[in-house]
Amino acid sequence: MRTKKLLYVSLLIAFSLILSYIETFIPAIPIPGAKLGLASIATLLALYLFDFKTSFTVVALRIILSAFMFTNFTALIYSLSGGIVSLIAMYLTIKLAKDKLSIIGVSIIGAVFHNLTQLAAAIFVLGTVSIVTLTPWLLFLGIITGIFTGLTAKYILKYSHIKKQSDNFYNK
Numbered sequence: 001m002r003t004k005k006l007l008y009v010s011l012l013i014a015f016s017l018i019l020s021y022i023e024t025f026i027p028a029i030p031i032p033g034a035k036l037g038l039a040s041i042a043t044l045l046a047l048y049l050f051d052f053k054t055s056f057t058v059v060a061l062r063i064i065l066s067a068f069m070f071t072n073f074t075a076l077i078y079s080l081s082g083g084i085v086s087l088i089a090m091y092l093t094i095k096l097a098k099d100k101l102s103i104i105g106v107s108i109i110g111a112v113f114h115n116l117t118q119l120a121a122a123i124f125v126l127g128t129v130s131i132v133t134l135t136p137w138l139l140f141l142g143i144i145t146g147i148f149t150g151l152t153a154k155y156i157l158k159y160s161h162i163k164k165q166s167d168n169f170y171n172k
Helices: 003-023 040-049 052-070 073-100 103-126 130-160
Strands: none
Touching (some): 003 052, 040 052, 040 073, 040 130, 103 130
């Protein structure tokens, strides 16, 4: 890995861990297990600056380190499943929609897929489908948080002067 790329990836992982930590101080959203998903900003930045493999590394390391530092094993299951599916959904959206959908739209899709995957994981872990009643609230929350994280990532990309690190990202 080139030094510059390693630096950026390390900064994205550190940034996402800081956002995860900050999020532990934000009062709980009145939906069980729901969070703002601030660390998803780093995922979006990784997707728009690097290739899928690098973005996966950022997501996986962020979730694993965050679970060991701030949460527990159960949270790791939910976060890892949601984070990976969200990453795949955002990557496919970028590949398939190209210039038709903004980073905000990509972020909304990622947040919604993250929430729905975590809901499916919770149904599996808890062994009950009764929590499916949370679906409308999780979809609404995914849209709101997706807009916020997308706007933030868009602003960072616009004003950070960091250039895309993988010229052939869309050709992979």
